Amino acid sequence: MICGQLPPAQNGADQLPWRHAWADLGDEFGRARSARRHSRRDRRCAGRARPGRREHPRGGERRGSLPQVTIGKIAGFARGAGNEFLMYLDMRFAAIGRSGQAQPEAVMDILPGGGGTVHMARLLGRARALELILGGELVDAELAERYGLVNRAVPANEIDAFVDRLARRIARLRPEVVAAIKATVETITPKIPHQTYAVENAALFSLFTYDMVASAHKQLAAGVQTREGERDLERILDNL
Known part of the structure; x- marks a missing residue:
């Protein structure tokens, strides 16, 4: 959900930071080698950037710098890339008894x-981030x-009306007002260094090893990335 006048459409392939497709393991190392080459190229290009020149932000960073407000409503499970996408948004609201968020990658090696x-x-801050990333817990x-992963937990039967009401209130504001307030808040919010x-x-990339591939095959055989497996992912991973 985006509140405000939308900018011209951008190439969808450029909207998200690059991620490996976890299920396609047929050519893991070929893709990893290719990604490393791209990463080295990116670092070389960054090293040649002229002083004072602003680097082009990637997809998620672009969402953060939009003059519009982006809102996420969570009424199901958001793990891995799904939760990463949510963390780029300006606001997030979660349905009590229905939502779950996790970064289970550490358990997946x-x-x-x-x-x-x-x-x-x-x-979340250092300590809580370490807890959730290393523990891989599904957070209600x-x-x-x-912990600050969402703005607010809302009763499941109220979340649609709540988010809709908030979005409509913001949408009634002049786009210039929304953009000015967001830009001002951004100036006092600590920036994440691009590097x-x-x-x-x-x-x-350093973790793409034969041990990781063997572990991935075991996880897929146990039902990870199936519909039923995703409903019970943490138990499956804990039992491997």
Whole structure:
């Protein structure tokens, strides 16, 4: 949900930070080698950037810098890339008794890419980010609110009306007002250094090993990334 006048459509392929498709393991190392080459190229390009020149932000960072307000409503499970996407948004609201958020990558022998490690630390602080990333716990709405992962936990039968009412109130404001307030808030919000994402990606690539591939095959055989498996993911991973 985006409140305000929308900008021209952008190429959808450029909207999200790069992530590996977890289920396609047929050519893991070929893709990892290719990704490493791209990562090295990106670092070389960053090194050649002229002083004072603003680097182009990636997809998630673009959402954060939009003059419009982005709102996420969670009434189901959001793990991995789904939760990473939510953390890029301006606001998030979770349905009590229905929502769950997690970064289970550590249990899968990798780490959250796509800004997941970076943004969880930004939103929750160091200690709580370590708890949720290393523990891989599925967080309910109440705990997500208490930890700062969402703005508010809302009763499931009220969340649609609540978010709709908030979005309509914001949409009634002049776009210039929304943009000015958001820009002002952004100036006092600590920025994430761009190189932090490169550190995250480098750490992710370093974990693409034969042991990780063997672990991934075991997880897929146990039902990970099936509809039923995703409903009970934490139990499946804990029992492997």
